[in-house]
Amino acid sequence: MDQKPKTVGLVFIRRYADWEYGLLAASAVEWFGARVLALTPGGGIVASAAGVRLAGDRGLEPAANADLDAVAVIGSDVWPTPDAPDVSQLLTSVAARGGVVGGICAGTLALAGAGLFAEVRHTSNGRKWILEHLPAYKGAAHYQDVPHAVADGRIVSAPGNAPGTFAHRFLLALYPEREAQLSDMLAMFAKEYGSRQSS
Numbered sequence: 001m002d003q004k005p006k007t008v009g010l011v012f013i014r015r016y017a018d019w020e021y022g023l024l025a026a027s028a029v030e031w032f033g034a035r036v037l038a039l040t041p042g043g044g045i046v047a048s049a050a051g052v053r054l055a056g057d058r059g060l061e062p063a064a065n066a067d068l069d070a071v072a073v074i075g076s077d078v079w080p081t082p083d084a085p086d087v088s089q090l091l092t093s094v095a096a097r098g099g100v101v102g103g104i105c106a107g108t109l110a111l112a113g114a115g116l117f118a119e120v121r122h123t124s125n126g127r128k129w130i131l132e133h134l135p136a137y138k139g140a141a142h143y144q145d146v147p148h149a150v151a152d153g154r155i156v157s158a159p160g161n162a163p164g165t166f167a168h169r170f171l172l173a174l175y176p177e178r179e180a181q182l183s184d185m186l187a188m189f190a191k192e193y194g195s196r197q198s199s
Contacts, residue, residue: 075105088114105160120152
């Protein structure tokens with residue numbers, strides 16, 4: 001294990017998706033000893049799509065998050081709307097110092113809006129979907145129409161139905177030296193989906 005635990009920020013906004021962050025957060029802490037922090041607008045409380053209330057550890061300002069080794073934007077149906085916060089400076093500041101930046105589901109819009117898809121392969125909730133919301137985003141030619149997460153360097157993206165591969169690709173970008181252990185983790189996740197048993 002690294003001597004100094006890595007710090008991962010998870011960006012949550014109102015109506016965040018309950019199912020998209022659990023595998024990433026729990027695996028980062030339990031498998032790799034990371035410190036995971038909840039980042040919310042103003043460091044306040046936000047409610048999920050299911051109504052689960054979450055209190056932020058910090059706000060979304062870059063200066064307050066200068067110690068982050070990675071940041072992941074969790075999906076919400078608010079991201080495609082004018083009410084979504086602008087997290088571009090937070091994301092680009094983490095990327096500029098070599099950190100991992102990820103987005104899942106509608107959280108990918110934040111990465112696209114910040115210009116982080118300009119030169120990397122990426123995915124989202126469908127080519128048509130992302131172009132409907134950001135028709136002129138930089139890097140549209142690099143879109144990958146796949147049902148799983150995509151990592152290109154230290155930029156990771158995923159559709160909303162892929163929390164397992166999002167956790168895997170994100171943690172592999174953050175801990176490339178732990179590839180064997182991460183392969184075991186992905187195989188463990190896959191057992192459920194490969195099973196045809198019913199009860």
